[in-house]
Amino acid sequence: MVTLVVDTGKNIVGIYTVENRTYISYMDDAIPEAIRRIQDADELVTYNGKWYDLLELGKFAGLENDLPIKGVHRDMRSICWSDDIYGSSLESTYYMNFSSCKNFLSTHEGSNERDVYMTFKLWELWKQRRLKIIDGHAV
Numbered sequence: 001m002v003t004l005v006v007d008t009g010k011n012i013v014g015i016y017t018v019e020n021r022t023y024i025s026y027m028d029d030a031i032p033e034a035i036r037r038i039q040d041a042d043e044l045v046t047y048n049g050k051w052y053d054l055l056e057l058g059k060f061a062g063l064e065n066d067l068p069i070k071g072v073h074r075d076m077r078s079i080c081w082s083d084d085i086y087g088s089s090l091e092s093t094y095y096m097n098f099s100s101c102k103n104f105l106s107t108h109e110g111s112n113e114r115d116v117y118m119t120f121k122l123w124e125l126w127k128q129r130r131l132k133i134i135d136g137h138a139v
Contacts, residue, residue, distance in 0.1 A: 002071075003043040005123060007115040008053040013038075013060070014112040016120050023116060025109045031060050035067065042071040047090040047119045050075045050083070076122045081134055094118040096132050097125055 003018040013026045013034040026034035035057060038044060046053045050073070057067035081087025094101065098121065104110040125131040 001043070002041045003045065004038060004041040005045040005116050005120040006038060006049070006053060006057075007046070007112055007119060008056045008060075009108070009112055012108060012112050013057070014109075014116045016116045018120070023113050025112055027109075035061050038067065039069055040071075041069065043074065044069055044071055045074045045076065045119060045123045047093070047115070047122070048075065048077040049073060050078055074123060074126075076119055076126065079126060079133065080122070080131065087134065090115055090118055094122060096134075097122065 001019070005016040005018065007014045011027055011031075013031055014023060015026070015034055015037060016023045024034075038057060054066035054069075054073070058065050061067055077087055077090070077093070080093050087093065088096075101114070101118065104114040104117070122131060
């Protein structure tokens, strides 16, 4: 079982591999490797991935639509807020569940790693059945 927590930016894809607890950022020419890893994962975890990350990953792959994946996709925004309302930002949702966040570098890559970390921590709470779910469904 391979679970990847992913955040996509303008020219960056950050991936945290849950099983070996490692974060890797892929930029520019390295993004195709990130896409291969994402497509092969058993579980993909994002925040707002249904509406942003999968589409952006598809564009990186030269597609007009969402990147096709073989595994299950867990969109933490949809889990917390449902698809009937937009809900709130990743940061606001994170701070509804946690009082602090560890520090990351104040760089483009550091910002991506922070978003991946916050998404991972929300997923971890969800797996423990301790996540505050506002309008979503505990699937």
